[in-house]
Amino acid sequence: MIVEVEYADLISLLGKSVPLQDIVNALDMFGTPVDEYDETTLRVEVFPNRPDMLGPEGISRSLKGVLGIETGLPQWKMSSSELEIDVTSTTIRPHLSFATVTGVKLTESAVKSLMQMQEKLHIGMGRNRAKFSIGIYDMDRIRFPVKYTEMPLKDISFMPLDAPTGEELTGQEVLTQTEKGRDFAHLLPKNPRKAPVMVDAMDRVISMPPILNADFCKVTSSTTNLLIDSTGTAPGTDRMVALIATALAERGGTINVVMPGPLFLPGRMKLDMKYIHKLTGLELNRSEVAELLKRMRFGFLDEVLIPPYRTDIMNQIDLAEDLAIAYGYQNFTHELPRMGLVGKPLKVSEFENTLRCLMVGNGFLEVKLFNLISKVDALLAGGAKVETANPKSLECSVLRPSLLPGLFGLLRSNKSADYPQRIFEIGEIFAPGQGRCLAGFITHAKAGFTEVKGVVDAIQDLTGKTAEQPTWKAGEHPMFMPGRTAISEWGVYGELLPVLSQKIGMPVAGFELRLETDL
Amino acid sequence: MHPDEARLLTALQQTKATPIKTSQIATDPKLGMNPDKVSRTAYSLSQKGLLTLNKLTDTQVSLTPEGREVLSKGLPEKLFLKILPVSVSEVPPELQRGMGWALKRGWAEKKGDLLVATVKTTPTTPEERALKNPSKATPAELDLLKKRKWVSISTTTDYEITLTPEGKSEKPEAHVNQLTPQMLLDGSWKKQSFTTFSPLTPVPKQWPGRFHPMTDLVNRVRQAFLSMGFTERREPFIESTFWDFDALFVPQDHPAREMQDTFYIEGDAPLPKDKALVGRVADIHKTCWGTWEKSEAEKFLLRTHTTCVSARTLAELKPPVKMFSVDKVFRNETLDYKHLAEFYQVEGIVYDPDVNFKHLLGYLKHFYTLMGFDKIRVRPAYFPYTEFSTEVDVWLQDRSKWIELGGAGIFRPEVVAPLTDTTTEEACPVLAWGLGLERLAMLYYGLEDIRQLYRSDITWLRQRREFT
Structure with missing residues (x-):
C-alpha cells in the first residue's frame, strides 16, 4: 500500500533535520521503499507486515532507530483512564477494544495522516472493514459512560460525517444516502435490519460501526483528546487500537488504557543466539545483537521486548530478519555453501529442445502463444474443455484445447510477412487434462498435404516413433480438408479447409502431434 | 557475357546497316529474338558501353471501319440533308446522328413537327479534308476525327542501335549462368565460361528457422x-x-x-x-x-x-x-x-x-x-x-x-x-x-x-x- 507523508511533518516528528535523500535511502533499505518523492511529499510503499508504518508517525519512529536518533523500545506517557464503557453483548461485531490518547497537538497534516492510516488499516488488516473497523472521536464532545449495543436501523438517528444534507438520518437512510453506507451495507445483517451502535450518556449516537461516525464528535486539528475504538468479527481489535494510539503518542500524547482494550505492554521473546547465527551467517556477540535490535526499536534485557504495535513478530526468524535489516542487506557477503549435488535436467525439457532443433533445422520458426485464448477461437478446434470462472478479458478466458487455433490466428495477423512461412509451437493443451503438443503450419503458394506429410514423417522417423507405428489413416478434423486429412492416436495433419485458408489468401497445411506427457 | 548478349552483339557486328533499328534486326531469323528481347538485351549491352541507343517514337494514324464508311459515303449530316423535309418521327435510325450534327451546325431547323433545311449548299468540312489525307491532318483536325471515332492513333517506340568502337572490337563470348548436372556429366563445363556474380547485388532474403x-x-x-x-x-x-x-x-x-x-x-x-x-x-x-x-x-x-x-x-x-x-x-x-x-x-x-x-x-x-x-x-x-x-x-x-x-x-x-x-x-x-x-x-x-x-x-x- 502506498502511504503519502509530508517531508516537513516527518522532520518535525524526527526532531532533527535529515536530508531528504538520506531518508529515501534509509526507507529503501528498511523494507518500505519510496515509490516517488519530491521536496515536499514522499510516497512510501508499506507491506502488510508493517501496518504500524501506514503513517508518518510510525515511519519516523522506525527512522529514528535506523538513523540512530533514538533507539530501543519507544517510551510513551502512559496512564489509565477511568472512562466507563458499557458493553451490551452484540452478535453482529462481538469483538471490541478502546483506548484514549490525551494532550495531543494535531495539525491539518496530522489529521490527514490519521485518516489515511485509518483507511489503510480498514482495507488491509480490516479486510475492507469486514474483519475490523476503527472509529476515532473528539472525546471532549462525548459524555461518558458510552454504551455499545445494537439497534434496529429504523430506530437509529444521527447526523453522520459527510452527511449529504446536513440533517439527521435514520440508520436505513445512512445505508442508502451516504457513499460509505452504500459501500458497506453488505456487512450488516439483512434480517433483522439492525446495526451495532455506540451511544453516549446523552443518548446521542456517536457511531454506527462499521459504517460511519457522527459528525458532532469528529476529529479536527483543534482536537486534543481522542477516543479510539475498534469493532470486529474476530479477535484482534486490540491490535488495531494499539496501532492508532501508539501512532498518536508519537505526537506527544498520553496513552490511557481503557477496558476493554489493549494494555500497551511489550511482548516478550527469548533470543536464540545460535539460531540468529545459523540463519544470518553473522558472527555477532550479544551486545552487537542487542544494539542492532534496539535500532529496530526492540527493547533488550534478558529477553527481547517487542513494542505493542509490532503485530508481525511471530517467532525467532522475525527477529533474525529485523536484525539483518538493521545490519544492512548491503553489508552481507555473498557466499556459496559446500553442497555436493549434481544438477539434473528434466527429460521432457531435453526432448522438447531436441524437437525444436529438428523443426528449426527444417526451416520452421518457433512461436510462443498464450495458453489462455478466447472462447470463440477455441471453437475452431471443437470448443474449450477448461474455462476460467472469472476472466477479466474475453481474449484470455479459456484454456486452449489445441495449439492450432492460436497458430491460425498468428498466420492471419502475419499476412504481410514474407512467404513461405513455416511456424511451429511446443506447448500445453487442455483437453481437459494438461498435455503437451507440437504443432505447426506451412503456408506458401504450393503448400499442401505432400509437404506436411514429409515433415511429420521426418519427426516420426527421427524421434524413433516408427517403432511404435502410429497408424495414420484418412480421417476428419474440424480444421482440415476432408480427403486431405490424416489422423492417428498421435495427432493430425493435413491441408487446412479452404474456407479457413481463404482468410490467409494462401494454401495452408498443418499438423498437431501429442508429446509424451510425463513431466 | 550472357548468351543473349553474345548473340545480339555477333548479329550487330555482322550487319552492314548502321545505325540499325531494333525492329529491323529482330527480323533476322538467325538471331531468333523478338523486338522486346532485343531492346532489353541491347539495353544491358549499352550499360556495358558496347553500343548507344537512340529512342525513336513513331505515331501512326489509321481509319476505323466507321471512318472508312464516312470516306466512301459522305458525312452523316450531309446525307441527312438529302431527305429533308421530314417529320421528326420519320428519321430513319441510321440518320439519327446526322440529324444531331446538322441541327448543331445550323444546316437544318425544326418547324413544328417538321425538320427543314436552312441552307442550299454546304461547305467542305475540316473532317472531310482530314479523312482524305490523315497523315497531313493538323493535330486539331485529328482530334475532331478521334472524337467522332473515325481514326485510331497509336505510337510505337523503337531504338536505333549504333555500336561503339568498343562494341565493334569486343569478342562476343557467351557465359553460362547455371552449372547443370548435364555439363558435369558430359564434361562440357570445361569449354564453358561462366557468368561472374557481384557480392554487391541484392538477392532474395533467407529466413532461417529459429528458436523463440x-x-x-x-x-x-x-x-x-x-x-x-x-x-x-x-x-x-x-x-x-x-x-x-x-x-x-x-x-x-x-x-x-x-x-x-x-x-x-x-x-x-x-x-x-x-x-x-x-x-x-x-x-x-x-x-x-x-x-x-x-x-x-x-x-x-x-x-x-x-x-x-x-x-x-x-x-x-x-x-x-x-x-x-x-x-x-x-x-x-x-x-x-x-x-x-x-x-x-x-x-x-x-x-x-x-x-x-x-x-x-x-x-x-x-x-x-x-x-x-x-x-x-x-x-x-x-x-x-x-x-x-x-x-x-x-x-x-x-x-x-x-x-x-x-x-x-x-x-x-x-x-x-x-x-x-x-x-x-x-x-x-x-x-x-x-x-x-x-x-x-x-x-x-x-x-x-x-x-x-x-x-x-x-x-x-x-x-x-x-x-x-
Whole structure:
C-alpha cells in the first residue's frame, strides 16, 4: 500500500533535520521503499507486515532507530483512564477494544495522516472493514459512560460525517444516502435490519460501526483528546487500537488504557543466539545483537521486548530478519555453501529442445502463444474443455484445447510477412487434462498435404516413433480438408479447409502431434 | 557475357546497316529474338558501353471501319440533308446522328413537327479534308476525327542501335549462368565460361528457422541452474488452492486469494492423499490465523506462482535438495504494455540444514553473473511465505540504474514445518526465489512493450538479433 507523508511533518516528528535523500535511502533499505518523492511529499510503499508504518508517525519512529536518533523500545506517557464503557453483548461485531490518547497537538497534516492510516488499516488488516473497523472521536464532545449495543436501523438517528444534507438520518437512510453506507451495507445483517451502535450518556449516537461516525464528535486539528475504538468479527481489535494510539503518542500524547482494550505492554521473546547465527551467517556477540535490535526499536534485557504495535513478530526468524535489516542487506557477503549435488535436467525439457532443433533445422520458426485464448477461437478446434470462472478479458478466458487455433490466428495477423512461412509451437493443451503438443503450419503458394506429410514423417522417423507405428489413416478434423486429412492416436495433419485458408489468401497445411506427457 | 548478349552483339557486328533499328534486326531469323528481347538485351549491352541507343517514337494514324464508311459515303449530316423535309418521327435510325450534327451546325431547323433545311449548299468540312489525307491532318483536325471515332492513333517506340568502337572490337563470348548436372556429366563445363556474380547485388532474403527468444532465455536459465547443481522440475498449471496458498501459509482471507487477481476453475481440487500433511497445514493456519476451512483449500486455480512447485518438493524430498523450475504462472490481469496474464517464473529452492542468508545472496549473485549481470543488490521486502523477504535488483551499467527482477527469501518455519513434518523450532532453512523472466527478455531484446514477446510477429521473430 502506498502511504503519502509530508517531508516537513516527518522532520518535525524526527526532531532533527535529515536530508531528504538520506531518508529515501534509509526507507529503501528498511523494507518500505519510496515509490516517488519530491521536496515536499514522499510516497512510501508499506507491506502488510508493517501496518504500524501506514503513517508518518510510525515511519519516523522506525527512522529514528535506523538513523540512530533514538533507539530501543519507544517510551510513551502512559496512564489509565477511568472512562466507563458499557458493553451490551452484540452478535453482529462481538469483538471490541478502546483506548484514549490525551494532550495531543494535531495539525491539518496530522489529521490527514490519521485518516489515511485509518483507511489503510480498514482495507488491509480490516479486510475492507469486514474483519475490523476503527472509529476515532473528539472525546471532549462525548459524555461518558458510552454504551455499545445494537439497534434496529429504523430506530437509529444521527447526523453522520459527510452527511449529504446536513440533517439527521435514520440508520436505513445512512445505508442508502451516504457513499460509505452504500459501500458497506453488505456487512450488516439483512434480517433483522439492525446495526451495532455506540451511544453516549446523552443518548446521542456517536457511531454506527462499521459504517460511519457522527459528525458532532469528529476529529479536527483543534482536537486534543481522542477516543479510539475498534469493532470486529474476530479477535484482534486490540491490535488495531494499539496501532492508532501508539501512532498518536508519537505526537506527544498520553496513552490511557481503557477496558476493554489493549494494555500497551511489550511482548516478550527469548533470543536464540545460535539460531540468529545459523540463519544470518553473522558472527555477532550479544551486545552487537542487542544494539542492532534496539535500532529496530526492540527493547533488550534478558529477553527481547517487542513494542505493542509490532503485530508481525511471530517467532525467532522475525527477529533474525529485523536484525539483518538493521545490519544492512548491503553489508552481507555473498557466499556459496559446500553442497555436493549434481544438477539434473528434466527429460521432457531435453526432448522438447531436441524437437525444436529438428523443426528449426527444417526451416520452421518457433512461436510462443498464450495458453489462455478466447472462447470463440477455441471453437475452431471443437470448443474449450477448461474455462476460467472469472476472466477479466474475453481474449484470455479459456484454456486452449489445441495449439492450432492460436497458430491460425498468428498466420492471419502475419499476412504481410514474407512467404513461405513455416511456424511451429511446443506447448500445453487442455483437453481437459494438461498435455503437451507440437504443432505447426506451412503456408506458401504450393503448400499442401505432400509437404506436411514429409515433415511429420521426418519427426516420426527421427524421434524413433516408427517403432511404435502410429497408424495414420484418412480421417476428419474440424480444421482440415476432408480427403486431405490424416489422423492417428498421435495427432493430425493435413491441408487446412479452404474456407479457413481463404482468410490467409494462401494454401495452408498443418499438423498437431501429442508429446509424451510425463513431466 | 550472357548468351543473349553474345548473340545480339555477333548479329550487330555482322550487319552492314548502321545505325540499325531494333525492329529491323529482330527480323533476322538467325538471331531468333523478338523486338522486346532485343531492346532489353541491347539495353544491358549499352550499360556495358558496347553500343548507344537512340529512342525513336513513331505515331501512326489509321481509319476505323466507321471512318472508312464516312470516306466512301459522305458525312452523316450531309446525307441527312438529302431527305429533308421530314417529320421528326420519320428519321430513319441510321440518320439519327446526322440529324444531331446538322441541327448543331445550323444546316437544318425544326418547324413544328417538321425538320427543314436552312441552307442550299454546304461547305467542305475540316473532317472531310482530314479523312482524305490523315497523315497531313493538323493535330486539331485529328482530334475532331478521334472524337467522332473515325481514326485510331497509336505510337510505337523503337531504338536505333549504333555500336561503339568498343562494341565493334569486343569478342562476343557467351557465359553460362547455371552449372547443370548435364555439363558435369558430359564434361562440357570445361569449354564453358561462366557468368561472374557481384557480392554487391541484392538477392532474395533467407529466413532461417529459429528458436523463440523466450526459449533461448529459458534454456539459458536452465543451463545456469544445472551448472550450479540444481535439479529441474515442472508441475501442471492447474493447481489446488491448497498447494498454491495454504501450504505456503497464505491466510485464507488474504486479499491475494480474491477472485479479481486469480483465475479460478470450476470443480473441487483433491487434497493431498497424505492426511497428516493436510492436518499439519490446517493446524498451523488455525494456530496463527485463527481459522482454516477445508473447502477453501479445495478450489482449482491456474497457479499464481511456481512457489507451489517448491512446496510440493519440500513435502516429497529430504535434504539436501537444490531444485529449480522455469515455467508459466497466471494472473487475472488486463493486458497492457507492462502486464501479461501469463508469464514465466524462475523458481528455485535450496533445502539444507546448513544454509543461511549469505548463501541466498551467493546463489542469486552467481545466477545473475551467468545471465550477464555483474552487480546485484537485495532490499528488504515482504511475502507471506518468506521471512527474510527480499526484492532482487540488478545493476544496468548502460542505463546507470537498478532494476527489480524478482523476489527471494527464506521460507518461514510455518511453511517448512508442516510440509517436512518438523516443529517450527526445528524447521530446516530453505532458501527460495521467484524471479521474473520477461523483464529480462525486454532488457536483452530492447523492448518497451512486454506484449511484443508473445505477439509472434513473424518479421520480428525472423529479424531479432541473437543475444550473445
